[in-house]
Amino acid sequence: MKSWKIFRKFPETNLYPMKKVTIKDLAKALNLSISTISRALNDKYDINPETQAKVLAMAEEMGYSPNPIAQKLQNKKSKNIGVVVPEFRNAFFPDIISGIQDIVQPLGYQVLITQSNENSETELLNVKSLYENMVDGLIISFSSGTTDLKYYQQLVEQEFPMVQVNRVLEEINTSKVLFDDYSWAFMATEHLILQGYKNIFHLKGPKHIVVTKERLRGFEGAMKKHQLPMDPTQIIDSGVTIEDGKKAMQKLLEQGQKPDAIFAVNDPVALGAIEVLKANNIKIPNDVGVVGFSESRLSEVVQPKLTTVRQPTFEMGQAAAKLLLQEIESSISVPQTVKFSGNFKIKESSVKLI
Amino acid sequence: MKSWKIFRKFPETNLYPMKKVTIKDLAKALNLSISTISRALNDKYDINPETQAKVLAMAEEMGYSPNPIAQKLQNKKSKNIGVVVPEFRNAFFPDIISGIQDIVQPLGYQVLITQSNENSETELLNVKSLYENMVDGLIISFSSGTTDLKYYQQLVEQEFPMVQVNRVLEEINTSKVLFDDYSWAFMATEHLILQGYKNIFHLKGPKHIVVTKERLRGFEGAMKKHQLPMDPTQIIDSGVTIEDGKKAMQKLLEQGQKPDAIFAVNDPVALGAIEVLKANNIKIPNDVGVVGFSESRLSEVVQPKLTTVRQPTFEMGQAAAKLLLQEIESSISVPQTVKFSGNFKIKESSVKLI
DNA sequence: CTGAAAGCGCTAACAC
DNA sequence: GTGTTAGCGCTTTCAG
Numbered sequence A, B: 001m002k003s004w005k006i007f008r009k010f011p012e013t014n015l016y017p018m019k020k021v022t023i024k025d026l027a028k029a030l031n032l033s034i035s036t037i038s039r040a041l042n043d044k045y046d047i048n049p050e051t052q053a054k055v056l057a058m059a060e061e062m063g064y065s066p067n068p069i070a071q072k073l074q075n076k077k078s079k080n081i082g083v084v085v086p087e088f089r090n091a092f093f094p095d096i097i098s099g100i101q102d103i104v105q106p107l108g109y110q111v112l113i114t115q116s117n118e119n120s121e122t123e124l125l126n127v128k129s130l131y132e133n134m135v136d137g138l139i140i141s142f143s144s145g146t147t148d149l150k151y152y153q154q155l156v157e158q159e160f161p162m163v164q165v166n167r168v169l170e171e172i173n174t175s176k177v178l179f180d181d182y183s184w185a186f187m188a189t190e191h192l193i194l195q196g197y198k199n200i201f202h203l204k205g206p207k208h209i210v211v212t213k214e215r216l217r218g219f220e221g222a223m224k225k226h227q228l229p230m231d232p233t234q235i236i237d238s239g240v241t242i243e244d245g246k247k248a249m250q251k252l253l254e255q256g257q258k259p260d261a262i263f264a265v266n267d268p269v270a271l272g273a274i275e276v277l278k279a280n281n282i283k284i285p286n287d288v289g290v291v292g293f294s295e296s297r298l299s300e301v302v303q304p305k306l307t308t309v310r311q312p313t314f315e316m317g318q319a320a321a322k323l324l325l326q327e328i329e330s331s332i333s334v335p336q337t338v339k340f341s342g343n344f345k346i347k348e349s350s351v352k353l354i
Numbered sequence C: 001c002t003g004a005a006a007g008c009g010c011t012a013a014c015a016c
Numbered sequence D: 001g002t003g004t005t006a007g008c009g010c011t012t013t014c015a016g
Helices: A023-030 A034-041 A049-062 A068-075 A092-107 A120-132 A150-157 A181-194 A210-225 A242-254 A267-279 A313-329 B023-030 B034-041 B049-062 B068-075 B092-107 B120-132 B150-157 B181-194 B210-225 B242-254 B267-279 B313-329
Strands: A080-085 A110-115 A137-140 A162-165 A175-179 A200-204 A235-237 A261-264 A289-293 A307-310 A337-340 A343-345 B080-085 B110-115 B137-140 B162-165 B175-179 B200-204 B235-237 B261-264 B289-293 B307-310 B337-340 B343-345
Touching (some): A023 A034, A023 A049, A080 A092, A092 A313, A092 B110, A110 A120, A110 B092, A120 A137, A120 B068, A120 B092, A120 B110, A150 A162, A175 A181, A175 A313, A181 A200, A181 A210, A181 A261, A181 A289, A181 A307, A235 A242, A313 A337, B023 B034, B023 B049, B080 B092, B080 B313, B120 B137, B120 B150, B150 B162, B162 B313, B181 B200, B181 B307, B200 B210, B200 B242, B267 B289, B313 B337
Parallel strands (some): A162 A175, A200 A235, A289 A307, B080 B137, B137 B162, B175 B337, B200 B235, B200 B261, B261 B289
Antiparallel strands (some): A307 A343, B307 B343
């Protein structure tokens, strides 16, 4: 077993490589007690400035750096925050994470990222591990299939700082950062309607995800507002990947359905649909208009360019981080919900050419 | 300051929520010494099976789970492994991470992921934090600009388990997991040549990255083999993003250059080039052929579909994890280099239509 | 087979 | 101002 315990002494320098230097070593070197060292290092009020200067100098010289493990054991605080996301194959969560880091790093917090592959068990393991490793708080976005909330509920009861982003579970009472999926799905659908499309189909995402439900609701709302006939067959179960989009579109065509527009739950699904449409020689946007919902950077690349709702992922990450820090650093904290707006990128896929 | 110290007692259950239960509590409950408890929990040889059974049962009942922080402080082992990547906006590193998790999780290791945004300072912070938090080993892929290797060299000297993937630094003597960029760049270029393209340009990546150099070398090798004239102006400095590709292509056209094919350092750059070509009404593949190098899932989406080299990212992650575990769990370990092969996806962008 | 005691590196009363 | 001491939760000698 090669382990941390191996520290070879280098005769040339007579130094142990890297941080073997502890507070004790400093104490010995300066003929002071370890508590004095600790006080100096932590800039306590009851330390003689001169002593402190000496200690700091020596610490520098000997390359001292504190052992965060020992500090955690003592303080029950780590200056680490944990992040749990279901996937990062799309740009969505990576961007959120960047936003989190942007806020948190300047304040000296370290971000530990964990990915659950849309698997609830892995997710639970990740959360437990993060928690037991004493992160000061958690930013979490749940996997699509998570139903066993016991552990999470316990964390909440215990007032463990936590905020949910995007893949939110209503039942868990923490601060939440959301995108206003309803309104923007409404708008996206309305855009199609205003462009003259009438027989609009929605390729729907996984059932239990709130985001999915909201986008569906937005779709239905817009259809209703404009009194377009709507039939359950216009809502197609799909998923979140290009593959899912392909399958859904394929099935739709095989069943002889004739949509004149598609509102997809997200961009990858929209792209899958586009691919199938193109393969079947159906022209976009003239035969069929398509609108997506950004979760990736794909919309810019596909031809025709995809009309889509852009979400401020980076800012959502920032918001989540701010809420979490607030909760970590203050004793009272009421769960808040922040809902973000996006913007609508109208491109070729939904504007008929004359 | 809300902190870990807050544990409210729930009168209904008379239980402290979650793991407040320590080895001590178990000892008290069973009237045994803490060392006996520890032995039982750790399945030591010198424990009475019956005692052990009792302890285990009680641990279960009281919902005991060990405090990993305390264990680390004692053992200097954490069953955590740290991962440092420069970015995860492309699918490349996420896929590698999935591969790592695939190997490591079944063995009870937890993966701590860290992202440096191509920033060497953040990278160093991440590594330090991971190291000080006593991960058992590190899988690292360096940022493009990293030049200060002191800290990393120290880690190596200290025989801290470490393996490099993809963004490798020659000077750092650890196991390495690589893709055979040279051969596949060679092959990609040769493919263009065999398709009849002659005036082939290479959109090159960032200078100091080995991967970039290897792909350039492959390009040059193939050109030389087929005795195609090659001029320094055929090698264009670019970057790694779509934007970089656009700029490079734009500049190239503005300078009046007339390539009949492009070999791009990666897919995003290829896509950028394609976009500019299309905008200038240059037909792909007939006027200009394009080949990329997969680092994303974009190649499937663009039109025309992009010929590209696919890298076995998941497997590379697995390999890195295996090497690292080997190093962690055995005392002797000679740095090894594993070089992966990929496969070549020939699509529309490089096959002239007749 | 089990218990007592030391110690991992650090912080925080409590003395002086 | 500084030193002494205890203790965070755990593992590991060392006795018995």
